[in-house]
Amino acid sequence: MSSAIVTGATGITGSAIVRHLLKDSQYKQIYTLSRSQKGEDDGKIKHAHIDLQSSAEDMAKDLSGVAGDVIFFCAYLARDAEDEAAKVNEAMLQSFIDALHITGALKQVKRIVLTCGLKQYGVHLGQVKQPMEETDPLLEGSNWPPNFYYNQQKVLANNAHKGSYTWTVTLPQDVLGYAKANFMNECTALGLYASVAKLAHPNSELPFPGSKANYMAFNCWTSANLHAKFCLWAAQAPNAANQVFNVVNGDTQSWQALWPRIAARFGCTVPREMFPGGERSKYLDFEPAGPTKLHDPPPVVVQATSDKPTVGMGLPELGKEPSTLYQQIDTTKWAKNEKVVKAWETLRDKYGLDQQAWDKATWGFLTFVLGREYSCVVTMSKARKMGWNGYEDTWDSFEEVFDMLEQAKILPPVSQLKGEKSLA
Ligand SMILES: NC(=O)c1ccc[n+]([C@@H]2O[C@H](COP(=O)([O-])OP(=O)(O)OC[C@H]3O[C@@H](n4cnc5c(N)ncnc54)[C@H](OP(=O)(O)O)[C@@H]3O)[C@@H](O)[C@H]2O)c1
Known part of the structure; x- marks a missing residue:
């Protein structure tokens, strides 16, 4: 029998882990920690409010009586500046480990599972080697911005001597999930875009707001449920000790395959020509965004000059130019357009939707996930060779989350939305 912290x-990855721990009979006690709200309620759960930005000494007082064999560390604070993100997120993990050291609970911990992500490979900085593998070289040194995942991983390794824990790091791709009162997720922004386009666009057309290159590229996604199952597997698998793993659904997908399904689900039509202006297309009088240059050089340059054989080797043209972001519709500006806002308000009032979902939707994140002009594909070979056999179909993951968002009154009920007429 195990206990977990x-x-x-209450976040997207953390709340899914809690739901899966509740279903796992191995775990008899679950301590859930967060700052502003309480998560799931259950007899197995004890919740404690904690501010991971406070000192280890103060945190230790809040952690009195909290102990577990496994820690799932999913706390995260977003910061625009990379150096600030690195400082803040590294400090939260370090202070938490120090606090458990003070209370004595660190001695009981057998494994710490830390959720990181594909920024590990620099996907936010430009084109990366395809597919990404856990052995790919890190982007370290003065040419590269700080990376909070690297800092957190060093904290895990450097503090292991204070207890007897081993660690596992997960690298999910864009996470498909839902957490109460957390509107910063890809499915919320996409679902709102499609629902509002149904009313705001002529003929209820659903143009892909991103770039043509992205529409044609290949990508992977990570369901929050699948990631949670992976974390529970990694917490117990002996060979997952002190290892970093990619965690994606197991299929490779693309917007060219998913977008028509999104249009059909929300009762929209696919434009006869998705990119009428070619690579630098634009839709109606909505403003495009970009092209915006990313980091110079792109990460593939490091892989191309690595001493290991990679895709970049022998292809000197790779990495000469920084990668770009382009959106044929700037979704941040689109969400402020008068007709768009009117369509949102019509849906909000008719179906009792949550205004915060609109106000807090991460349109800027869509610029990145729909606008990047390169693929993001990872391999799951390392985990599979060690016995992991989880898989989820990416379109099923999208549908499941859209259904949850509908239940939470963030999106309108599609059964009724399909009967709505375009106001344009
Ligand atoms: N979401 C994605 O699409 C995605 C994709 C790839 C990788 N990742 C990575 O996954 C990790 C977890 O991200 P997530 O998306 O699950 O985060 P999230 O949904 O934004 O949740 C963050 C959690 O951290 C807690 N938290 C923040 N500051 C805290 C503090 N000072 N003290 C205590 N708790 C605090 C929040 O609690 P309160 O709400 O109470 O503040 C919340 O429960 C991050 O490293 C992220 O980069 C996420």
Whole structure:
């Protein structure tokens, strides 16, 4: 029988882990920690409010009586500047480990599972080697911005001597999930875009707001449920000790395959020509965004000059130019357009939707995930060779989350939305 501590228990990845721990009979006690709200309620759960930005000494007082064999560390604070993100997120993990050291609970911990992500490979900086593998070289040194995942991983390794824990790091791709009162997720922004386009666009057309290159590229996604199952597997698998793993659904997908399904689900039509202006297309009088240059050089340059054989080797043209972001519709500006806002308000009032979902939707994140002009594909070979056999179909993951968002009154009920007429 095991007990677990989950930090960031109310977030997208953390809340899914809590739901899966509840279903796992191995775990008899679950401590959920977060700052502003309480998560799931259950007899197995004890919740504690904690501010991971406070000192280890103060945190230790809040952690009195909290102990577990496994820690799932999913707390995260977004910061625009990379150096600030690195400082803040590294400090939260370090202070938490120090606090458990003070209370004595660190001695009981057998494994710490830390959720990181594909920024590990620099996907936010430009084109990366395809597919990404856990052995790919890190982007370290003065040419590269700080990376909070690297800092957190060093904290895990450097503090292991204070207890007897081993660690596992997960690298999910864009996470498909839902957490109460957390509107910063890809499915919320996409679902709102499609629902509002149904009313705001002529003929209820659903143009892909991103770039043509992205529409044609290949990508992977990570369901929050699949990631949670992976974390529970990694917490117990002996060979997952002190290892970093990619965690994606197991299929490779693309917007060219998913977008028509999104249009059909929300009762929209696919434009006869998706990119009428070619690579630098634009839709109606909505403003495009970009092209915006990313980091110079792109990460593939490091892989191309690595001493290991990679895709970049022998292809000197790779990495000469920084990668770009382009959106044929700037979704941040689109969400402020008068007709768009009117369509949102019509849906909001008719179906009792949550205004915060619109106000807090991460349109800027869509610029990145729909606008990047390169693929993001990872391999799951390392985990599979060690016995992991989880898989989820990406379109099923999208549908499941859209259904949850509908239940939470963030999106309108599609059964009724399909009967709505375009106001344009
Ligand atoms: N979401 C994605 O699409 C995605 C994709 C790839 C990788 N990742 C990575 O996954 C990790 C977890 O992200 P997430 O998306 O699950 O985060 P999230 O949904 O934003 O949740 C963050 C959690 O951290 C807690 N938290 C933040 N500051 C805290 C503090 N000072 N003290 C205590 N708790 C605090 C929050 O609690 P309160 O709400 O109470 O503040 C919340 O429970 C991050 O490293 C992220 O980069 C996420």
